[in-house]
Amino acid sequence: MIYITRKEHFNAAHRLFRPDYSDEKNLEVFGKCSNPNWHGHNYELFVTVKGEVDPETGFLINLKELSRMINELVVNKLDHKNINVEVDFMKDRLASAENIAIAIWEQLEGPVSVAGAALHSVKLFETERNFVEYFGT
Amino acid sequence: MIYITRKEHFNAAHRLFRPDYSDEKNLEVFGKCSNPNWHGHNYELFVTVKGEVDPETGFLINLKELSRMINELVVNKLDHKNINVEVDFMKDRLASAENIAIAIWEQLEGPVSVAGAALHSVKLFETERNFVEYFGT
Amino acid sequence: MIYITRKEHFNAAHRLFRPDYSDEKNLEVFGKCSNPNWHGHNYELFVTVKGEVDPETGFLINLKELSRMINELVVNKLDHKNINVEVDFMKDRLASAENIAIAIWEQLEGPVSVAGAALHSVKLFETERNFVEYFGT
Amino acid sequence: MIYITRKEHFNAAHRLFRPDYSDEKNLEVFGKCSNPNWHGHNYELFVTVKGEVDPETGFLINLKELSRMINELVVNKLDHKNINVEVDFMKDRLASAENIAIAIWEQLEGPVSVAGAALHSVKLFETERNFVEYFGT
Amino acid sequence: MIYITRKEHFNAAHRLFRPDYSDEKNLEVFGKCSNPNWHGHNYELFVTVKGEVDPETGFLINLKELSRMINELVVNKLDHKNINVEVDFMKDRLASAENIAIAIWEQLEGPVSVAGAALHSVKLFETERNFVEYFGT
Amino acid sequence: MIYITRKEHFNAAHRLFRPDYSDEKNLEVFGKCSNPNWHGHNYELFVTVKGEVDPETGFLINLKELSRMINELVVNKLDHKNINVEVDFMKDRLASAENIAIAIWEQLEGPVSVAGAALHSVKLFETERNFVEYFGT
Numbered sequence: 021m022i023y024i025t026r027k028e029h030f031n032a033a034h035r036l037f038r039p040d041y042s043d044e045k046n047l048e049v050f051g052k053c054s055n056p057n058w059h060g061h062n063y064e065l066f067v068t069v070k071g072e073v074d075p076e077t078g079f080l081i082n083l084k085e086l087s088r089m090i091n092e093l094v095v096n097k098l099d100h101k102n103i104n105v106e107v108d109f110m111k112d113r114l115a116s117a118e119n120i121a122i123a124i125w126e127q128l129e130g131p132v133s134v135a136g137a138a139l140h141s142v143k144l145f146e147t148e149r150n151f152v153e154y155f156g157t
Numbered sequence: 158m159i160y161i162t163r164k165e166h167f168n169a170a171h172r173l174f175r176p177d178y179s180d181e182k183n184l185e186v187f188g189k190c191s192n193p194n195w196h197g198h199n200y201e202l203f204v205t206v207k208g209e210v211d212p213e214t215g216f217l218i219n220l221k222e223l224s225r226m227i228n229e230l231v232v233n234k235l236d237h238k239n240i241n242v243e244v245d246f247m248k249d250r251l252a253s254a255e256n257i258a259i260a261i262w263e264q265l266e267g268p269v270s271v272a273g274a275a276l277h278s279v280k281l282f283e284t285e286r287n288f289v290e291y292f293g294t
Numbered sequence: 295m296i297y298i299t300r301k302e303h304f305n306a307a308h309r310l311f312r313p314d315y316s317d318e319k320n321l322e323v324f325g326k327c328s329n330p331n332w333h334g335h336n337y338e339l340f341v342t343v344k345g346e347v348d349p350e351t352g353f354l355i356n357l358k359e360l361s362r363m364i365n366e367l368v369v370n371k372l373d374h375k376n377i378n379v380e381v382d383f384m385k386d387r388l389a390s391a392e393n394i395a396i397a398i399w400e401q402l403e404g405p406v407s408v409a410g411a412a413l414h415s416v417k418l419f420e421t422e423r424n425f426v427e428y429f430g431t
Numbered sequence: 432m433i434y435i436t437r438k439e440h441f442n443a444a445h446r447l448f449r450p451d452y453s454d455e456k457n458l459e460v461f462g463k464c465s466n467p468n469w470h471g472h473n474y475e476l477f478v479t480v481k482g483e484v485d486p487e488t489g490f491l492i493n494l495k496e497l498s499r500m501i502n503e504l505v506v507n508k509l510d511h512k513n514i515n516v517e518v519d520f521m522k523d524r525l526a527s528a529e530n531i532a533i534a535i536w537e538q539l540e541g542p543v544s545v546a547g548a549a550l551h552s553v554k555l556f557e558t559e560r561n562f563v564e565y566f567g568t
Numbered sequence: 569m570i571y572i573t574r575k576e577h578f579n580a581a582h583r584l585f586r587p588d589y590s591d592e593k594n595l596e597v598f599g600k601c602s603n604p605n606w607h608g609h610n611y612e613l614f615v616t617v618k619g620e621v622d623p624e625t626g627f628l629i630n631l632k633e634l635s636r637m638i639n640e641l642v643v644n645k646l647d648h649k650n651i652n653v654e655v656d657f658m659k660d661r662l663a664s665a666e667n668i669a670i671a672i673w674e675q676l677e678g679p680v681s682v683a684g685a686a687l688h689s690v691k692l693f694e695t696e697r698n699f700v701e702y703f704g705t
Numbered sequence: 706m707i708y709i710t711r712k713e714h715f716n717a718a719h720r721l722f723r724p725d726y727s728d729e730k731n732l733e734v735f736g737k738c739s740n741p742n743w744h745g746h747n748y749e750l751f752v753t754v755k756g757e758v759d760p761e762t763g764f765l766i767n768l769k770e771l772s773r774m775i776n777e778l779v780v781n782k783l784d785h786k787n788i789n790v791e792v793d794f795m796k797d798r799l800a801s802a803e804n805i806a807i808a809i810w811e812q813l814e815g816p817v818s819v820a821g822a823a824l825h826s827v828k829l830f831e832t833e834r835n836f837v838e839y840f841g842t
Binding site: 584586597598599661662663664665666667669670696697698699700701702703705 | 769
C-alpha cells in the first residue's frame with residue numbers, strides 16, 4: 021500500500037451564516053465570517069489516494085489523470101465562484117471548511133475508485149493557519 | 158539606511174468588472190475574476206519601511222508600532238470584507254491587486270513618515286503565484 | 295469524524311543538558327544544543343482536534359475558541375520565554391522537542407475535551423527540518 | 432510513542448520509460464516524463480521514525496545520528512545522480528516517485544531499527560504539488 | 569510605475585561542464601554538478617514586469633497574457649527537457665543558473681515590450697537555497 | 706551584472722535591553738524581547754552578491770565558496786549561540802535584527818570582494834513575518 025497526494029487550489033468567496041439566525045446571532049457564532057457582503061480565500065486542496073503500485077508502470081495512479089479528475093469534479097466548480105450560491109454540491113450546506121472538505125470527498129470517492137485506487141483523505145487549507153482533513157465515514 | 162519589512166494578511170472578496178462594460182466584455186477582459194457573485198483571496202501584505210537605525214534602541218522603527226499602524230489603517234478595513242463595496246479607500250476604484258497596493262501605500266505613507274521612517278514599498282500577494290509591488294510615485 | 299488543525303507559533307530559548315553530566319558529556323550527547331548560554335528557536339505548533347461536525351454551525355469546533363485555548367494555555371507561557379527556567383509545565387523536564395510536545399498535549403487534552411472535541415495530535419517544528427508529533431498514550 | 436521527522440533533500444535526474452515499450456507507448460503512458468534526454472527534480476525527503484522517549488536524554492533518537500544515516504544510506508547515493516543508471520538500490524526498477532520511496536524505506540528500515548527506533552514513514556516530494564508516502568508493508 | 573510578478577515552474581535536467589576540460593578539471597570547478605549522467609532541478613521562475621496601471625482595467629498587464637507568454641516562450645521549451653541538449657536558446661551556453669536567467673530575459677524582453685510593459689527582472693531558483701536575479705544590461 | 710543569493714540559517718538566543726534602562730523602561734521599549742532569561746529565533750539569512758558572469762564557468766561566483774565563507778565568517782559564530790554574550794562581532798551592540806544584519810554585512814563585505822564579486826545585500830528573517838535588509842552605506 022502506498023499513498024500519493026496531489027495539490028490543487030482554487031479561489032472562492034463564501035459566507036458563514038444561518039438564515040434562521042438574527043444578524044446578531046450570526047455575528048456571535050460566526051464572527052467576521054458572517055459578513056453579509058462575503059469574503060474569500062485562496063483554498064489549497066490536498067487529495068490523497070492509496071493502493072498498490074502497478075509493477076508495469078511504477079505508478080499507483082497516473083497523476084495527470086488524478087489531477088484531471090480533481091479539476092473537472094471539484095476545482096472547476098469552485099474556482100472564482102461563490103460557494104454559497106453557485107456550487108451545486110454545496111447547495112443547502114453551510115460553507116464551512118469542514119463541510120466543503122466532506123463534499124469534496126463525496127465528489128471524488130467514486131471516480132477515484134473507478135480509476136483503480138482508493139480515496140484516502142481530503143485536506144483543505146482555508147488559510148495558512150487553519151485546515152481540515154477528512155478520511156470518509 | 159536599512160529596510161525593515163512586516164508581513165500581515167487579510168481575507169477578502171472582490172470582483173473585477175466595469176459597470177459600463179457588457180457582461181461579455183467584462184468576461185473577455187477580466188475572465189473568471191468578473192464573476193458577478195464575487196470570489197476571494199487570502200491576501201499576503203508585505204510593508205517595507207526604510208531609514209536610519211536609532212543608536213539608542215537598535216531599531217529603525219518599533220515593529221509593534223508598525224504592525225499596529227498597518228492593522229488599524231489597512232488590515233482591519235479589508236479583512237473579511239468585500240473590497241468593492243465596503244472599503245472606503247477603494248471607493249470608485251477597480252479592485253485589482255495593482256489598485257489595492259497603491260491604495261494601501263496612500264493609507265500608510267503619511268503615518269509611517271510621522272513615526273520617523275519612510276515607506277519604501279507595498280508588496281501584495283493575491284495568490285502564491287501573482288504579486289504586485291509599489292514604491293510610490 | 296473530521297480533523298481540524300490550528301497553527302500557532304512562539305519564540306523561546308532553551309538548552310539541552312543534564313546537571314548530573316559533566317560539560318564534556320553534555321556536549322557529547324547534546325552537541326551544540328548544550329551551550330550553557332542558551333540558544334533559541336521559532337517554534338511552529340500545529341494542534342489537531344477531531345470530532346463530529348455540528349450540523350447547526352458546520353463547525354467541529356469554533357477555531358477562535360481553539361486558538362484562544364492554545365494561546366492561553368500554551369503559547370503565552372512559552373512565547374519569548376526561557377523554556378528551561380520559566381515554564382511551569384516544563385519544570386524538571388529536559389527541554390527537548392519531544393518533551394515539549396508531550397507537555398503541550400497534557401495542557402490541552404482536558405480543555406479540548408471540555409470544549410466538545412478530542413485532541414488528536416500535537417505537532418511541533420523546532421526548525422524547518424526537524425519536527426515531532428505526539429498522539430497521546 | 433512519539434514520532435520525529437527529519438527533512439533532507441537531493442537533486443537528481445530520471446526518466447520514466449519501459450525498454451519493452453515503443454517510444455509512442457512510453458509517451459502515451461509516461462507523458463513528458465519519458466523524455467529520452469532525461470529531466471530532473473529537487474526531491475524533498477521526510478523520514479519519520481517512532482518510539483519511546485529516552486528519559487535520560489529526552490530524545491527518541493539523536494537527530495544528528497538520524498540525519499547521518501539518511502545522508503549516508505540515501506542522499507549521498509541519489510544527490511546529483513541519474514536515478515535510472517547510477518543508483519544501486521534503484522537497479523531494474525522504474526524510477527517513479529512511488530518506487531523511489533519504497534526503495535528508500537528498504538535502505539533505512541534496518542539501520543533505524545538498530546539505532547533503537549522504528550521507521551514509520553518515508554514521504555517524498557517530487558514537486559511542490561506531488562508527493563508519495565510509504566509506511567512499509 | 570508599478571511592478572507585477574508571475575511565478576511559473578519547470579523541471580529539467582542539466583550538467584555543468586566544459587568539453588575542453590578534463591574530467592578532473594570539470595569535477596574540481598563544477599563539483600557534483602559536472603556528473604556526466606546529468607542531474608536535475610525543479611526550477612521556480614519569477615518574471616517581473618513594470619509600467620503604468622491602465623485606468624480602464626486597473627491592470628498593468630493582463631496576467632493571463634503574461635503567463636501565456638512565459639509558458640510559450642520559456643517554460644514549454646525547458647519543462648521536462650535536458651537544458652544542455654534540447655533547448656534552442658541555451659545552445660553553446662553553459663547551463664548555469666546565471667546563464668539560464670540571462671537567456672530567459674532575452675526570450676521575454678521583446679514580447680513583454682510589445683505587450684505594453686517593460687521587463688524588470690528574471691529571478692530563477694535552482695534550489696530553495698540558491699537563486700539568481702537578472703535585470704538586463 | 707547579475708545577482709546571486711545563498712540562503713543559510715542559524716538558531717540563536719538574544720535579548721533586547723539597555724543596561725542603563727530600568728527594567729520597566731526596557732519592558733516599555735523592547736516589550737517581551739527584553740525578557741532577562743533570553744528567548745531565541747531560527748534566523749534565516751539571505752546573502753546576495755553581484756557581478757559579471759565569468760564566461761569560462763558560467764558562474765558569477767562559485768556557490769560552494771560563497772556558502773563556505775558565510776558559514777565560516779557568520780553562521781558558525783552565531784549558530785546555537787547567545788548573540789548578546791558570545792558573538793565577537795556583536796560585542797557592545799544591541800542585538801536587534803537591524804544591528805545583526807549590519808554586522809553580518811561588515812563580516813562579509815571584504816571577503817566577498819576578495820573572491821571577485823561585490824556584496825549587494827544581507828537579508829535577515831527574525832521570524833516569518835519580520836525581516837530586515839541592508840545594502841551597505
